[in-house]
Amino acid sequence: MEELLLLLVVVPLVIGAIIVLISLGIVLGAVLGAGKALYNYGLAFANNVKPDRRLSS
Protein backbone atom coordinates (compact mmCIF):
# COMPACT_ATOMS: atom_id res chain seq x y z
CA MET A 1 0.00 0.00 0.00
CA GLU A 2 2.79 2.37 0.92
CA GLU A 3 4.61 1.45 -2.23
CA LEU A 4 1.54 2.13 -4.25
CA LEU A 5 1.12 5.48 -2.51
CA LEU A 6 4.74 6.31 -3.20
CA LEU A 7 4.38 5.33 -6.82
CA LEU A 8 1.13 7.14 -7.43
CA VAL A 9 1.52 10.28 -5.30
CA VAL A 10 4.99 11.04 -4.09
CA VAL A 11 6.89 10.25 -7.31
CA PRO A 12 4.60 12.35 -9.50
CA LEU A 13 4.78 15.10 -6.93
CA VAL A 14 8.55 15.00 -6.89
CA ILE A 15 8.74 14.81 -10.68
CA GLY A 16 6.23 17.63 -10.91
CA ALA A 17 8.20 19.67 -8.45
CA ILE A 18 11.36 19.04 -10.41
CA ILE A 19 9.62 20.03 -13.65
CA VAL A 20 8.23 23.14 -12.00
CA LEU A 21 11.64 24.00 -10.62
CA ILE A 22 13.27 23.43 -14.00
CA SER A 23 10.55 25.49 -15.67
CA LEU A 24 10.92 28.22 -13.13
CA GLY A 25 14.65 28.14 -13.68
CA ILE A 26 14.14 28.38 -17.43
CA VAL A 27 11.59 31.21 -17.06
CA LEU A 28 13.84 33.01 -14.63
CA GLY A 29 16.75 32.58 -17.03
CA ALA A 30 14.60 33.74 -19.93
CA VAL A 31 13.47 36.83 -18.04
CA LEU A 32 17.00 37.61 -16.99
CA GLY A 33 18.18 37.03 -20.56
CA ALA A 34 15.45 39.26 -21.97
CA GLY A 35 16.33 41.94 -19.46
CA LYS A 36 19.96 41.67 -20.37
CA ALA A 37 19.13 41.86 -24.09
CA LEU A 38 17.02 44.97 -23.49
CA TYR A 39 19.79 46.49 -21.40
CA ASN A 40 22.29 45.72 -24.17
CA TYR A 41 20.09 47.44 -26.76
CA GLY A 42 19.66 50.45 -24.49
CA LEU A 43 23.40 50.72 -23.99
CA ALA A 44 24.12 50.35 -27.69
CA PHE A 45 21.50 53.00 -28.52
CA ALA A 46 22.80 55.43 -25.92
CA ASN A 47 26.39 54.97 -27.03
CA ASN A 48 25.80 55.24 -30.77
CA VAL A 49 22.84 57.51 -31.43
CA LYS A 50 24.23 61.05 -31.20
CA PRO A 51 22.42 63.45 -33.45
CA ASP A 52 25.36 65.83 -33.30
CA ARG A 53 25.24 67.01 -36.88
CA ARG A 54 28.75 68.39 -36.78
CA LEU A 55 30.11 64.88 -37.04
CA SER A 56 28.66 64.43 -40.51
CA SER A 57 29.01 66.18 -43.82
Added chain:
Amino acid sequence: MSKVLDPAIRSYFFGKGYLDLHAVIADTWARNLASAQKELTAMRSLWPRSWTGKGLALVRGAAAASILVFGTAFFLVASILHVALLLTFFLLVYLGFTLVYLTEWAYLTWKGFFPVCPDCHSKNPLAEYFCPKCGNVHRRLIPSSYGILYRTCKCGQKLPATFFLQRGNLAAACPDCKRMLGGLIEVRKVFVPIFGGPAVGKSSFLLAVLRELTEHWAPARGFAVKFPDSGVDSEIHRAWQHLAKGLPPAKTVTNLPRAINVQVDRSGQEGRLLYLYDPAGEAFGETEGLQLHKYQNYLSGLVFLIDPFSIQEVREIYADRLPRVESALKPSQLPAEDAFARILIGMEEYFGLGKGERIKKPVAVVINKIDAFGLEQRIGEPAVQARLRSSPTPADPAAVRNHVVREQLVRWGLTDLVHQLETRCPQVGYFACTSLGRMPDGTVQPLEGRGVLEPLLWILEASDSMFKAERRKQAA
Protein backbone atom coordinates in the same frame (compact mmCIF):
# COMPACT_ATOMS: atom_id res chain seq x y z
CA MET B 1 22.70 67.39 -62.28
CA SER B 2 25.89 66.41 -60.57
CA LYS B 3 25.82 66.20 -56.81
CA VAL B 4 27.52 69.19 -55.22
CA LEU B 5 29.11 68.60 -51.85
CA ASP B 6 29.10 71.81 -49.89
CA PRO B 7 31.21 72.44 -46.79
CA ALA B 8 28.16 72.22 -44.57
CA ILE B 9 26.67 69.87 -42.04
CA ARG B 10 24.07 67.59 -43.52
CA SER B 11 20.76 66.95 -41.80
CA TYR B 12 20.91 64.01 -39.35
CA PHE B 13 18.12 62.27 -41.23
CA PHE B 14 20.09 62.30 -44.50
CA GLY B 15 23.25 60.55 -43.43
CA LYS B 16 24.37 60.16 -39.87
CA GLY B 17 21.01 58.75 -38.73
CA TYR B 18 21.58 55.62 -40.83
CA LEU B 19 25.19 55.26 -39.73
CA ASP B 20 23.98 55.46 -36.15
CA LEU B 21 21.36 52.80 -36.81
CA HIS B 22 24.00 50.49 -38.26
CA ALA B 23 26.24 51.12 -35.27
CA VAL B 24 23.38 50.37 -32.85
CA ILE B 25 22.65 47.04 -34.56
CA ALA B 26 26.32 46.03 -34.64
CA ASP B 27 26.88 47.10 -31.05
CA THR B 28 23.72 45.36 -29.78
CA TRP B 29 24.65 42.14 -31.56
CA ALA B 30 28.18 42.22 -30.17
CA ARG B 31 26.91 42.92 -26.64
CA ASN B 32 24.31 40.15 -26.87
CA LEU B 33 26.90 37.64 -28.09
CA ALA B 34 29.25 38.62 -25.29
CA SER B 35 26.45 38.35 -22.68
CA ALA B 36 25.32 34.96 -24.02
CA GLN B 37 28.91 33.76 -24.02
CA LYS B 38 29.27 34.86 -20.41
CA GLU B 39 26.11 33.01 -19.39
CA LEU B 40 27.23 29.83 -21.16
CA THR B 41 30.63 29.96 -19.48
CA ALA B 42 28.90 30.36 -16.10
CA MET B 43 26.58 27.48 -16.92
CA ARG B 44 29.54 25.23 -17.79
CA SER B 45 31.30 26.04 -14.55
CA LEU B 46 28.14 25.52 -12.41
CA TRP B 47 26.93 22.27 -13.98
CA PRO B 48 29.48 19.83 -12.53
CA ARG B 49 28.82 21.05 -8.98
CA SER B 50 25.90 20.23 -6.63
CA TRP B 51 22.27 20.00 -7.56
CA THR B 52 21.87 23.65 -6.65
CA GLY B 53 24.72 24.39 -9.01
CA LYS B 54 22.97 22.37 -11.69
CA GLY B 55 19.81 24.37 -11.07
CA LEU B 56 21.65 27.65 -11.38
CA ALA B 57 23.42 26.34 -14.47
CA LEU B 58 19.98 25.72 -15.92
CA VAL B 59 18.97 29.29 -15.19
CA ARG B 60 22.17 30.66 -16.78
CA GLY B 61 21.75 28.41 -19.82
CA ALA B 62 18.18 29.59 -20.25
CA ALA B 63 19.40 33.16 -19.88
CA ALA B 64 22.02 32.63 -22.63
CA ALA B 65 19.38 31.26 -25.01
CA SER B 66 16.97 34.02 -24.04
CA ILE B 67 19.54 36.73 -24.66
CA LEU B 68 20.06 35.45 -28.20
CA VAL B 69 16.35 34.95 -28.93
CA PHE B 70 14.94 38.07 -27.25
CA GLY B 71 18.00 40.12 -28.13
CA THR B 72 17.45 39.38 -31.81
CA ALA B 73 13.73 40.05 -31.50
CA PHE B 74 14.33 43.31 -29.63
CA PHE B 75 16.79 44.70 -32.03
CA LEU B 76 14.64 43.67 -34.99
CA VAL B 77 11.59 45.44 -33.57
CA ALA B 78 13.59 48.41 -32.30
CA SER B 79 15.45 48.72 -35.58
CA ILE B 80 12.18 48.72 -37.52
CA LEU B 81 10.90 51.52 -35.26
CA HIS B 82 14.23 53.34 -35.58
CA VAL B 83 14.16 53.13 -39.39
CA ALA B 84 10.51 54.19 -39.46
CA LEU B 85 11.33 57.21 -37.32
CA LEU B 86 14.33 58.12 -39.46
CA LEU B 87 12.36 57.74 -42.67
CA THR B 88 9.46 59.80 -41.30
CA PHE B 89 11.79 62.68 -40.45
CA PHE B 90 13.67 62.17 -43.72
CA LEU B 91 10.42 62.56 -45.63
CA LEU B 92 9.34 65.54 -43.54
CA VAL B 93 12.65 67.31 -44.08
CA TYR B 94 12.66 66.37 -47.78
CA LEU B 95 9.14 67.68 -48.19
CA GLY B 96 10.05 70.82 -46.25
CA PHE B 97 13.07 71.79 -48.30
CA THR B 98 11.43 70.82 -51.58
CA LEU B 99 8.46 73.05 -50.80
CA VAL B 100 10.64 75.99 -49.77
CA TYR B 101 12.91 75.48 -52.79
CA LEU B 102 10.00 75.32 -55.23
CA THR B 103 8.38 78.39 -53.66
CA GLU B 104 11.66 80.28 -53.90
CA TRP B 105 12.23 79.14 -57.48
CA ALA B 106 8.72 80.18 -58.52
CA TYR B 107 9.05 83.56 -56.79
CA LEU B 108 12.47 84.30 -58.28
CA THR B 109 11.34 83.23 -61.74
CA TRP B 110 8.20 85.34 -61.48
CA LYS B 111 10.17 88.36 -60.28
CA GLY B 112 12.96 87.82 -62.79
CA PHE B 113 15.68 87.65 -60.15
CA PHE B 114 18.82 85.85 -61.22
CA PRO B 115 22.50 86.57 -60.89
CA VAL B 116 24.21 87.78 -64.01
CA CYS B 117 27.95 88.31 -64.09
CA PRO B 118 28.96 91.79 -65.21
CA ASP B 119 32.25 90.35 -66.49
CA CYS B 120 31.46 87.14 -68.39
CA HIS B 121 27.72 87.92 -68.69
CA SER B 122 26.74 84.39 -67.70
CA LYS B 123 23.27 84.04 -66.30
CA ASN B 124 23.07 81.45 -63.58
CA PRO B 125 20.18 80.37 -61.40
CA LEU B 126 22.43 80.63 -58.37
CA ALA B 127 25.62 82.43 -57.40
CA GLU B 128 28.37 80.87 -55.31
CA TYR B 129 28.08 82.20 -51.79
CA PHE B 130 30.84 82.65 -49.24
CA CYS B 131 30.65 81.87 -45.55
CA PRO B 132 31.23 85.21 -43.80
CA LYS B 133 33.22 83.48 -41.03
CA CYS B 134 35.59 81.06 -42.80
CA GLY B 135 35.22 82.09 -46.46
CA ASN B 136 34.25 78.58 -47.56
CA VAL B 137 32.37 78.48 -50.87
CA HIS B 138 28.80 77.15 -50.81
CA ARG B 139 27.99 76.30 -54.42
CA ARG B 140 24.37 75.37 -53.89
CA LEU B 141 23.10 77.47 -51.02
CA ILE B 142 19.48 76.43 -51.37
CA PRO B 143 16.98 74.63 -49.12
CA SER B 144 18.39 71.12 -49.19
CA SER B 145 19.47 68.18 -47.07
CA TYR B 146 21.89 70.61 -45.42
CA GLY B 147 18.96 72.55 -43.99
CA ILE B 148 15.54 73.81 -44.94
CA LEU B 149 15.85 77.49 -44.05
CA TYR B 150 19.36 77.70 -42.68
CA ARG B 151 22.43 75.54 -42.97
CA THR B 152 25.47 75.30 -40.75
CA CYS B 153 28.83 75.76 -42.40
CA LYS B 154 31.54 73.33 -41.27
CA CYS B 155 33.02 76.20 -39.30
CA GLY B 156 29.79 76.44 -37.30
CA GLN B 157 28.46 79.62 -38.94
CA LYS B 158 24.72 79.58 -39.63
CA LEU B 159 23.90 80.65 -43.20
CA PRO B 160 20.49 81.54 -44.68
CA ALA B 161 19.64 78.92 -47.30
CA THR B 162 16.94 80.84 -49.09
CA PHE B 163 16.29 84.15 -50.78
CA PHE B 164 13.51 84.83 -48.28
CA LEU B 165 16.04 85.08 -45.44
CA GLN B 166 18.36 87.60 -47.16
CA ARG B 167 20.74 85.07 -48.65
CA GLY B 168 21.56 87.81 -51.17
CA ASN B 169 23.37 89.78 -48.46
CA LEU B 170 26.18 87.21 -48.41
CA ALA B 171 29.28 87.82 -50.51
CA ALA B 172 28.90 85.93 -53.78
CA ALA B 173 30.82 85.11 -56.94
CA CYS B 174 29.98 84.15 -60.52
CA PRO B 175 30.02 80.32 -60.79
CA ASP B 176 31.59 80.56 -64.27
CA CYS B 177 34.38 83.16 -64.06
CA LYS B 178 34.55 83.38 -60.24
CA ARG B 179 34.36 87.17 -60.30
CA MET B 180 32.86 88.66 -57.16
CA LEU B 181 29.34 89.90 -57.76
CA GLY B 182 28.71 93.26 -56.15
CA GLY B 183 25.53 93.88 -54.09
CA LEU B 184 21.92 93.24 -54.89
CA ILE B 185 22.36 89.81 -56.42
CA GLU B 186 18.81 88.76 -55.79
CA VAL B 187 16.81 91.69 -57.07
CA ARG B 188 14.97 92.31 -60.28
CA LYS B 189 17.31 93.25 -63.08
CA VAL B 190 16.82 95.30 -66.19
CA PHE B 191 19.24 94.80 -69.08
CA VAL B 192 19.66 97.55 -71.60
CA PRO B 193 22.55 97.31 -74.08
CA ILE B 194 23.43 100.39 -76.07
CA PHE B 195 24.12 99.39 -79.64
CA GLY B 196 25.52 101.30 -82.54
CA GLY B 197 28.46 101.34 -84.88
CA PRO B 198 31.90 102.59 -83.85
CA ALA B 199 32.10 106.28 -82.87
CA VAL B 200 28.34 106.85 -82.62
CA GLY B 201 28.97 108.12 -79.09
CA LYS B 202 27.88 105.18 -76.96
CA SER B 203 30.28 105.86 -74.10
CA SER B 204 29.30 109.53 -73.97
CA PHE B 205 25.65 108.56 -74.13
CA LEU B 206 26.03 106.06 -71.30
CA LEU B 207 27.85 108.57 -69.11
CA ALA B 208 25.27 111.26 -69.83
CA VAL B 209 22.43 108.82 -69.04
CA LEU B 210 24.03 107.85 -65.74
CA ARG B 211 24.54 111.48 -64.81
CA GLU B 212 20.99 112.46 -65.67
CA LEU B 213 19.66 109.45 -63.76
CA THR B 214 21.83 110.09 -60.70
CA GLU B 215 21.64 113.85 -60.47
CA HIS B 216 18.15 114.66 -61.69
CA TRP B 217 15.70 111.79 -62.14
CA ALA B 218 16.45 109.85 -58.95
CA PRO B 219 16.62 112.74 -56.42
CA ALA B 220 13.38 114.19 -57.77
CA ARG B 221 11.60 110.91 -56.99
CA GLY B 222 13.30 109.98 -53.74
CA PHE B 223 15.42 107.22 -55.27
CA ALA B 224 19.06 106.58 -54.52
CA VAL B 225 21.41 105.55 -57.31
CA LYS B 226 24.56 103.58 -56.53
CA PHE B 227 27.19 101.77 -58.52
CA PRO B 228 27.73 98.57 -56.51
CA ASP B 229 30.84 97.34 -58.32
CA SER B 230 34.02 98.43 -56.64
CA GLY B 231 35.93 101.08 -58.49
CA VAL B 232 33.13 101.83 -60.95
CA ASP B 233 31.78 104.70 -58.90
CA SER B 234 35.13 106.51 -58.90
CA GLU B 235 35.65 105.73 -62.61
CA ILE B 236 32.31 107.26 -63.49
CA HIS B 237 32.84 110.31 -61.31
CA ARG B 238 36.24 110.82 -62.90
CA ALA B 239 34.66 110.68 -66.35
CA TRP B 240 31.99 113.17 -65.23
CA GLN B 241 34.70 115.49 -63.95
CA HIS B 242 36.41 115.28 -67.36
CA LEU B 243 33.13 116.14 -69.04
CA ALA B 244 32.64 119.07 -66.67
CA LYS B 245 36.02 120.36 -67.85
CA GLY B 246 35.06 120.01 -71.48
CA LEU B 247 36.99 116.78 -72.07
CA PRO B 248 35.20 113.99 -73.98
CA PRO B 249 35.35 110.45 -72.48
CA ALA B 250 38.28 108.24 -73.39
CA LYS B 251 37.56 105.83 -76.19
CA THR B 252 36.22 102.49 -75.06
CA VAL B 253 39.06 100.07 -75.60
CA THR B 254 37.88 96.70 -74.47
CA ASN B 255 36.07 94.47 -76.91
CA LEU B 256 34.20 92.60 -74.22
CA PRO B 257 31.62 94.96 -72.83
CA ARG B 258 31.65 95.51 -69.14
CA ALA B 259 28.17 96.18 -67.88
CA ILE B 260 27.71 99.04 -65.53
CA ASN B 261 25.53 97.93 -62.65
CA VAL B 262 23.32 100.68 -61.44
CA GLN B 263 21.42 100.08 -58.25
CA VAL B 264 18.22 102.10 -58.08
CA ASP B 265 16.25 101.86 -54.88
CA ARG B 266 14.04 103.76 -52.54
CA SER B 267 13.58 103.03 -48.88
CA GLY B 268 10.72 100.65 -48.23
CA GLN B 269 10.57 99.60 -51.86
CA GLU B 270 12.11 96.67 -53.70
CA GLY B 271 15.05 98.00 -55.69
CA ARG B 272 16.24 97.34 -59.22
CA LEU B 273 19.61 96.62 -60.68
CA LEU B 274 20.06 98.15 -64.10
CA TYR B 275 22.67 96.58 -66.32
CA LEU B 276 23.60 99.21 -68.82
CA TYR B 277 26.42 98.35 -71.10
CA ASP B 278 28.34 99.79 -73.89
CA PRO B 279 29.73 97.26 -76.36
CA ALA B 280 32.90 98.74 -77.80
CA GLY B 281 32.33 99.93 -81.34
CA GLU B 282 35.15 97.80 -82.73
CA ALA B 283 33.59 94.60 -81.42
CA PHE B 284 30.33 95.64 -82.96
CA GLY B 285 32.02 96.38 -86.31
CA GLU B 286 32.60 92.64 -86.67
CA THR B 287 29.45 90.57 -86.47
CA GLU B 288 31.43 87.84 -84.70
CA GLY B 289 32.01 90.21 -81.83
CA LEU B 290 28.34 90.01 -81.00
CA GLN B 291 28.70 86.51 -79.65
CA LEU B 292 30.35 88.08 -76.64
CA HIS B 293 27.26 90.04 -75.85
CA LYS B 294 25.44 87.28 -74.03
CA TYR B 295 23.15 89.82 -72.44
CA GLN B 296 21.08 89.78 -75.56
CA ASN B 297 19.66 86.52 -74.29
CA TYR B 298 17.76 88.34 -71.60
CA LEU B 299 17.66 91.98 -72.57
CA SER B 300 14.82 94.18 -71.42
CA GLY B 301 15.08 96.44 -74.42
CA LEU B 302 17.81 97.98 -76.51
CA VAL B 303 19.03 101.40 -77.41
CA PHE B 304 20.11 101.73 -81.00
CA LEU B 305 22.23 104.83 -81.44
CA ILE B 306 22.55 106.44 -84.82
CA ASP B 307 25.21 108.97 -85.77
CA PRO B 308 23.45 111.27 -88.24
CA PHE B 309 26.81 111.97 -89.83
CA SER B 310 27.17 108.35 -90.85
CA ILE B 311 24.18 108.93 -93.18
CA GLN B 312 25.20 109.72 -96.77
CA GLU B 313 22.41 112.25 -97.24
CA VAL B 314 23.46 114.21 -94.15
CA ARG B 315 27.11 114.14 -95.20
CA GLU B 316 26.10 115.62 -98.54
CA ILE B 317 23.97 118.32 -96.93
CA TYR B 318 26.85 119.43 -94.71
CA ALA B 319 29.64 118.58 -97.13
CA ASP B 320 30.99 122.15 -97.05
CA ARG B 321 31.12 122.47 -93.24
CA LEU B 322 31.83 118.90 -92.23
CA PRO B 323 35.57 118.77 -92.97
CA ARG B 324 36.23 121.66 -90.54
CA VAL B 325 34.68 119.85 -87.57
CA GLU B 326 35.35 116.26 -88.57
CA SER B 327 37.99 115.72 -85.87
CA ALA B 328 35.65 116.99 -83.14
CA LEU B 329 32.52 115.35 -84.52
CA LYS B 330 34.17 112.01 -85.31
CA PRO B 331 31.46 110.74 -87.66
CA SER B 332 30.88 106.99 -87.49
CA GLN B 333 31.99 105.15 -90.60
CA LEU B 334 29.46 102.35 -90.27
CA PRO B 335 26.12 103.18 -91.94
CA ALA B 336 23.11 102.82 -89.62
CA GLU B 337 21.50 100.22 -91.90
CA ASP B 338 24.61 98.04 -91.63
CA ALA B 339 24.74 98.48 -87.86
CA PHE B 340 21.14 97.34 -87.50
CA ALA B 341 21.69 94.48 -89.94
CA ARG B 342 24.58 93.32 -87.76
CA ILE B 343 22.41 93.33 -84.66
CA LEU B 344 19.88 91.17 -86.47
CA ILE B 345 22.51 88.80 -87.91
CA GLY B 346 24.12 88.40 -84.50
CA MET B 347 20.82 87.72 -82.82
CA GLU B 348 19.79 85.25 -85.50
CA GLU B 349 23.11 83.49 -85.47
CA TYR B 350 23.83 83.32 -81.76
CA PHE B 351 20.65 83.91 -79.82
CA GLY B 352 18.02 81.86 -81.58
CA LEU B 353 16.15 84.73 -83.22
CA GLY B 354 14.49 83.11 -86.24
CA LYS B 355 14.95 84.54 -89.75
CA GLY B 356 12.37 87.26 -90.02
CA GLU B 357 11.31 86.81 -86.39
CA ARG B 358 10.49 89.97 -84.47
CA ILE B 359 12.54 91.28 -81.54
CA LYS B 360 9.88 91.32 -78.86
CA LYS B 361 11.55 93.99 -76.76
CA PRO B 362 11.29 97.75 -76.95
CA VAL B 363 13.88 99.27 -79.27
CA ALA B 364 14.75 102.93 -78.78
CA VAL B 365 16.19 104.42 -81.96
CA VAL B 366 18.22 107.44 -80.90
CA ILE B 367 19.78 109.99 -83.19
CA ASN B 368 22.82 111.30 -81.36
CA LYS B 369 25.03 114.34 -81.93
CA ILE B 370 22.09 116.67 -82.70
CA ASP B 371 24.03 119.57 -81.21
CA ALA B 372 25.92 119.80 -84.51
CA PHE B 373 24.77 122.15 -87.28
CA GLY B 374 21.55 123.11 -85.54
CA LEU B 375 20.02 119.65 -85.85
CA GLU B 376 18.53 120.09 -82.39
CA GLN B 377 16.24 122.80 -83.75
CA ARG B 378 15.01 120.39 -86.39
CA ILE B 379 14.56 117.15 -84.48
CA GLY B 380 15.29 117.93 -80.83
CA GLU B 381 13.09 119.23 -78.04
CA PRO B 382 12.67 122.69 -79.66
CA ALA B 383 11.26 121.02 -82.78
CA VAL B 384 8.87 118.91 -80.69
CA GLN B 385 7.71 121.98 -78.74
CA ALA B 386 7.20 123.96 -81.96
CA ARG B 387 5.16 121.10 -83.42
CA LEU B 388 3.07 120.88 -80.25
CA ARG B 389 2.39 124.62 -80.33
CA SER B 390 1.33 124.52 -83.93
CA SER B 391 -0.93 121.55 -83.43
CA PRO B 392 -4.60 122.58 -83.58
CA THR B 393 -5.52 119.93 -80.98
CA PRO B 394 -3.61 118.90 -77.81
CA ALA B 395 -1.13 116.26 -78.81
CA ASP B 396 0.96 113.71 -76.92
CA PRO B 397 4.54 115.04 -76.76
CA ALA B 398 5.96 111.50 -77.00
CA ALA B 399 3.96 110.78 -80.14
CA VAL B 400 5.01 114.10 -81.65
CA ARG B 401 8.69 113.43 -80.88
CA ASN B 402 8.36 109.98 -82.38
CA HIS B 403 6.84 111.45 -85.52
CA VAL B 404 9.39 114.26 -85.86
CA VAL B 405 12.42 111.97 -85.56
CA ARG B 406 10.98 109.20 -87.73
CA GLU B 407 10.03 111.72 -90.39
CA GLN B 408 13.57 113.09 -90.40
CA LEU B 409 15.08 109.63 -90.80
CA VAL B 410 12.83 109.04 -93.80
CA ARG B 411 13.82 112.43 -95.22
CA TRP B 412 17.45 111.48 -94.88
CA GLY B 413 16.81 108.46 -97.05
CA LEU B 414 16.66 105.82 -94.30
CA THR B 415 13.23 104.58 -95.39
CA ASP B 416 14.54 101.03 -95.67
CA LEU B 417 15.97 101.14 -92.16
CA VAL B 418 12.74 102.57 -90.73
CA HIS B 419 10.76 99.93 -92.57
CA GLN B 420 13.06 97.16 -91.36
CA LEU B 421 12.96 98.46 -87.79
CA GLU B 422 9.21 98.59 -87.75
CA THR B 423 8.90 95.17 -89.38
CA ARG B 424 11.30 93.40 -87.04
CA CYS B 425 10.56 95.31 -83.84
CA PRO B 426 6.93 95.69 -82.75
CA GLN B 427 7.85 98.36 -80.19
CA VAL B 428 10.01 101.10 -81.69
CA GLY B 429 10.44 104.55 -80.20
CA TYR B 430 12.30 107.35 -81.99
CA PHE B 431 14.40 109.82 -80.02
CA ALA B 432 17.02 112.50 -80.61
CA CYS B 433 19.71 113.56 -78.20
CA THR B 434 23.10 115.06 -77.75
CA SER B 435 25.33 113.11 -75.39
CA LEU B 436 27.87 115.90 -74.98
CA GLY B 437 25.65 118.96 -75.48
CA ARG B 438 28.17 120.54 -77.82
CA MET B 439 31.11 119.60 -79.97
CA PRO B 440 34.31 119.10 -77.97
CA ASP B 441 36.46 121.98 -79.22
CA GLY B 442 39.18 122.09 -76.60
CA THR B 443 37.42 124.74 -74.51
CA VAL B 444 36.67 124.17 -70.83
CA GLN B 445 32.91 124.66 -71.12
CA PRO B 446 31.17 121.64 -69.53
CA LEU B 447 29.94 118.91 -71.83
CA GLU B 448 26.41 118.11 -70.73
CA GLY B 449 23.97 115.85 -72.55
CA ARG B 450 20.37 116.66 -73.46
CA GLY B 451 17.53 114.28 -74.18
CA VAL B 452 19.61 111.24 -73.20
CA LEU B 453 17.45 109.81 -70.44
CA GLU B 454 14.14 109.66 -72.32
CA PRO B 455 15.05 106.61 -74.47
CA LEU B 456 16.16 104.65 -71.40
CA LEU B 457 13.10 105.63 -69.39
CA TRP B 458 10.87 104.65 -72.29
CA ILE B 459 12.44 101.16 -72.28
CA LEU B 460 12.28 100.88 -68.50
CA GLU B 461 8.66 101.93 -68.41
CA ALA B 462 7.83 99.37 -71.09
CA SER B 463 9.61 96.52 -69.36
CA ASP B 464 9.44 97.12 -65.63
CA SER B 465 6.50 97.73 -63.32
CA MET B 466 8.39 100.03 -60.93
CA PHE B 467 9.30 102.51 -63.66
CA LYS B 468 5.86 102.20 -65.19
CA ALA B 469 4.29 103.07 -61.83
CA GLU B 470 6.67 106.00 -61.49
CA ARG B 471 5.57 107.37 -64.86
CA ARG B 472 1.90 106.98 -63.92
CA LYS B 473 2.57 108.82 -60.66
CA GLN B 474 4.25 111.69 -62.54
CA ALA B 475 1.45 111.87 -65.06
CA ALA B 476 -1.14 112.04 -62.26
